[in-house]
Amino acid sequence: xxxxxxxxxxxxxxxxxxxxxxxxxxxxxxxxxxxxxxxxxxxxxxxxxxxxxxxxxxxxxxxxxxxxxxxxxxxxxxxxxxxxxxxxxxxxxxxxxxxxxxxxxxxxxxxxxxxxxxxxxxxxxxxxxxxxxxxxxxxxxxxxxxxxxxxxxxxxxxxxxxxxxxxxxxxxxxxxxxxxxxxxxxxxxxxxxxxxxxxxxxxxxxxxxxxxxxxxxxxxxxxxxxxxxxxxxxxxxxxxxxxxxxxxxxxxxxxxxxx
Amino acid sequence: xxxxxxxxxxxxxxxxxxxxxxxxxxxxxxxxxxxxxxxxxxxxxxxxxxxxxxxxxxxxxxxxxxxxxxxxxxxxxxxxxxxxxxxxxxxxxxxxxxxxxxxxxxxxxxxxxxxxxxxxxxxxxxxxxxxxxxxxxxxxxxxxxxxxxxxxxxxxxxxxxxxxxxxxxxxxxxxxxxxxxxxxxxxxxxxxxxxxxxxxxxxxxxxxxxxxxxxxxxxxxxxxxxxxxxxxxxxxxxxxxxxxxxxxxxxxxxxxxxxxxxxxxxxxxxxxxxxxxxxx
Numbered sequence: 354x355x356x357x358x359x360x361x362x363x364x365x366x367x368x369x370x371x372x373x374x375x376x377x378x379x380x381x382x383x384x385x386x387x388x389x390x391x392x393x394x395x396x397x398x399x400x401x402x403x404x405x406x407x408x409x410x411x412x413x414x415x416x417x418x419x420x421x422x423x424x425x426x427x428x429x430x431x432x433x434x435x436x437x438x439x440x441x442x443x444x445x446x447x448x449x450x451x452x453x454x455x456x457x458x459x460x461x462x463x464x465x466x467x468x469x470x471x472x473x474x475x476x477x478x479x480x481x482x483x484x485x486x487x488x489x490x491x492x493x494x495x496x497x498x499x500x501x502x503x504x505x506x507x508x509x510x511x512x513x514x515x516x517x518x519x520x521x522x523x524x525x526x527x528x529x530x531x532x533x534x535x536x537x538x539x540x541x542x543x544x545x546x547x548x549x550x551x552x553x554x555x556x557x558x559x560x561x562x563x564x565x566x567x568x569x570x571x572x573x574x575x576x577x578x579x580x581x582x583x584x585x586x587x588x589x590x591x592x593x594x595x596x597x598x599x600x601x602x603x604x605x606x607x608x609x610x611x612x
Numbered sequence: 613x614x615x616x617x618x619x620x621x622x623x624x625x626x627x628x629x630x631x632x633x634x635x636x637x638x639x640x641x642x643x644x645x646x647x648x649x650x651x652x653x654x655x656x657x658x659x660x661x662x663x664x665x666x667x668x669x670x671x672x673x674x675x676x677x678x679x680x681x682x683x684x685x686x687x688x689x690x691x692x693x694x695x696x697x698x699x700x701x702x703x704x705x706x707x708x709x710x711x712x713x714x715x716x717x718x719x720x721x722x723x724x725x726x727x728x729x730x731x732x733x734x735x736x737x738x739x740x741x742x743x744x745x746x747x748x749x750x751x752x753x754x755x756x757x758x759x760x761x762x763x764x765x766x767x768x769x770x771x772x773x774x775x776x777x778x779x780x781x782x783x784x785x786x787x788x789x790x791x792x793x794x795x796x797x798x799x800x801x802x803x804x805x806x807x808x809x810x811x812x813x814x815x816x817x818x819x820x821x822x823x824x825x826x827x828x829x830x831x832x833x834x835x836x837x838x839x840x841x842x843x844x845x846x847x848x849x850x851x852x853x854x855x856x857x858x859x860x861x862x863x864x865x866x867x868x869x870x871x872x873x874x875x876x877x878x879x880x881x882x883x884x885x886x887x888x889x890x891x892x
Contacts, residue, residue, distance in 0.1 A: 487808075487813075491815075
């Protein structure tokens with residue numbers, strides 16, 4: 354099962370709560386006057402979701418952040434979240450798609466934790482990705498944007514996906530309607546346009562459609578607004594921060610496709 | 613005008629003096645508040661630089677208008693004043709050539725916008741963050757918290773570097789490894805260190821060059837691209853990680869050394885190894 358995120362988090366009766374999400378450990382402590390939150394990463398831990406009252410080892414090394422308890426922070430809300438910036442995903446090896454072909458890929462990004470106040474206009478106390486992603490630059494040196502970078506094996510079917518419950522799987526369908534080979538080398542996943550769905554075995558993001566029309570034409574990237582076909586039963590748990598509009602970007606080099 | 617005459621003049625023109633005083637008392641704070649408000653709004657929607665320029669235009673413009681209004685209220689004839697100002701302007705112009713040059717240079721800097729408030733500027737031996745661009749000079753705050761005033765004319769006449777103009781930069785590290793090392797393996801290791809560092813950008817890719825044969829080492833240049841905000845974090849982490857990786861792989865970073873020959877036909881220098889205890 355995928356991790357359950359209780360909508361409202363109120364560990365008043367527990368001295369300490371520990372959340373383990375992939376390599377991320379998070380401890381939440383409630384005293385009479387304060388909330389205290391600390392995080393740590395253990396790169397050895399990859400596939401796990403735990404929620405217990407385990408005390409941290411080497412607790413003296415932890416750096417606690419304290420928040421005063423008042424009306425607004427009497428209860429906290431914990432939500433899963435996407436990475437804070439767009440993610441440029443590159444397949445391990447460039448993928449070439451023949452003219453007229455349609456190809457389905459599955460890409461995934463690490464899940465993060467967002468701890469916030471339980472109110473209509475919540476204040477985010479802490480947002481942490483489960484794993485630290487490397488930075489990369491998308492676009493030219495003067496006008497581009499800072500994004501995260503990820504390598505993907507670009508799996509082709511659900512059966513090939515491994516058990517990584519702290520990741521969000523995003524199905525991407527690519528269609529080459531041009532008359533030449535489409536070389537897929539990198540893809541900028543705009544996570545702010547994605548919904549998050551909680552399925553039985555994994556978290557899903559809405560499906561993305563890419564239509565390649567050739568190096569000299571504008572390519573089309575469409576973010577759908579519903580759960581992917583393979584996760585229809587999945588429950589919507591996080592809404593996209595931006596509307597799932599169409600993004601269109603021009604390819605930068607002839608013969609090399611950057612979205 | 614002696615004290616008696618001044619008193620009599622004040623008695624006659626009391627209403628004008630009061631009006632002029634009110635203009636100053638109400639007008640100046642009002643212009644200041646308006647300028648501050650517009651600066652905040654513009655800064656929120658554009659840049660700190662645009663906010664500052666707008667603030668100054670409103671403040672100096674308002675100051676000029678209030679001065680004219682006060683003088684009119686006090687009965688000064690503006691046409692006469694402007695005529696006198698023309699003559700005085702020539703005299704002042706000769707006397708204040710440097711200041712005028714700085715003012716004109718300031719206008720060029722504002723028009724050309726080679727840097728903005730908040731940019732990191734390198735002017736000669738000084739590097740600091742631009743805190744303000746004023747009529748006569750620009751002010752920098754150095755990393756060790758010193759205040760540096762640079763006349764605008766100097767900036768227009770001389771070369772300077774805007775370190776943070778572009779969103780990404782490259783951090784170059786020059787290092788040397790011992791002649792016995794396999795350069796290809798060293799380059800591979802450096803690439804892997806850069807890949808693992810979260811502040812090092814994957815694209816543009818790190819530049820790793822074998823730059824030449826030094827006196828004591830094989831020289832390499834490692835150029836790592838990073839987002840301009842991450843400079844301190846990158847510099848602190850990457851040097852540490854390179855040293856750790858070299859130590860783990862047993863790669864030697866040599867200190868300068870020199871091999872001495874005393875001529876091909878002479879015997880080598882006699883060397884005796886002495887034990888710490890003193891016995892040979």
